[in-house]
Amino acid sequence: MRLSTRGRYGIHAMYDLAVSFEGGPQPLKAIAERQSVPEAYLEQLMAPLRRDGLVKSVRGAQGGYLLSRPPAEITIGQVLRTLEGDLAIIECLTEDDFCDRADGCPTRKVWKQVRDGLNSIVDGITLQDMLEPNAGTLKGSLQ
Amino acid sequence: MRLSTRGRYGIHAMYDLAVSFEGGPQPLKAIAERQSVPEAYLEQLMAPLRRDGLVKSVRGAQGGYLLSRPPAEITIGQVLRTLEGDLAIIECLTEDDFCDRADGCPTRKVWKQVRDGLNSIVDGITLQDMLEPNAGTLKGSLQ
DNA sequence: GAAAACCCGACGAAATCAGTCAGGATTGGA
DNA sequence: TCCAATCCTGACTGATTTCGTCGGGTTTTC
Secondary structure, three states: OEOOHHHHHHHHHHHHHHHOOOOOOEOHHHHHHHHOOOHHHHHHHHHHHHHOOOEEEEOOOOOEEEEOOOHHHOEHHHHHHHHHOOOOEOHHHHOOOOOOOHHHOOOHHHHHHHHHHHHHHHOOOEHHHHHOOOOOOOOOOOO | OEOOHHHHHHHHHHHHHHHOOOOOOEOHHHHHHHHOOOHHHHHHHHHHHHHOOOEEEEOOOOOEEEEOOOHHHOEHHHHHHHHHOOOOEOHHHHOOOOOOOHHHOOOHHHHHHHHHHHHHHHOOOEHHHHHOOOOOOOOOOOO
16 A cells, blocks of 8 residues: 555656746756656656656756646646556456456445545645645645 | 555455354355455454454354454454555655655655545445445545 | 364565666757 | 757566465364
């Protein structure tokens, strides 16, 4: 039940880009150093983030990465799903089931509740929330 | 971000015991067969469940396992935490931090929100909820 | 006293994860 | 024009974790 480093590093990188939003493209190397992530590894994480349209890249000298939208419009759920895959807790749900008993399965609806709840949590937190020092009051009246 | 088989099998086993609650102790072998879990492996999972007081065991012939409380008083959160450890998503939080930057860390409060939200989800679902065919309306007004 | 059941620790195969590496493509600026 | 900065891609490997097995106990009932 731990997040892998992909998700963790990815969030750090996205936070970094949120901080320097409007500061022009940030070179991978700079992000990696500030966030203490191996550069070559971070590079692997930026590729899917770019493909999913969460960041844009500028090639060539003075290039780098930048958020494709304002921090308030990017949720950590989007980032985590891109880097970690479906936050499904259990496979059974992802591919719309290879589970033999499918809808007769009494545990299935539980996993579904957990998945949906988890997704609504992470989709209720934006990069902007991380920027604000006053510990964010959560929007989606959870808890 | 997947649950390991420990959590999955554990929930299946607990569901099985919930179904046969008041049916006397259930032999490990019977549970394992009904739930399609390797018997020797399931045995490993029952030990911590017993230590944490979620199930009771009756030794000797005609012995077996049974829930220590009615299904409505056991949440899947309790089961999952017993078998999977802290549902912390990220280590940083568990041991009350070895993270160098600790409270200055902007991602930390996010992980905390996710952890707390996840815990409140799984603690809002009981074994009883799995028994009822009408897809449970969730108590903790999530989502 | 034998069978049924729980109890425990060690072990190994398989899968996943974390991170490296080498080489290529694209662009800006001297 | 050419060099340096930068992004891009896929292959590869060592470490860690997970999954499940195995062999040997102990306790209790019949």
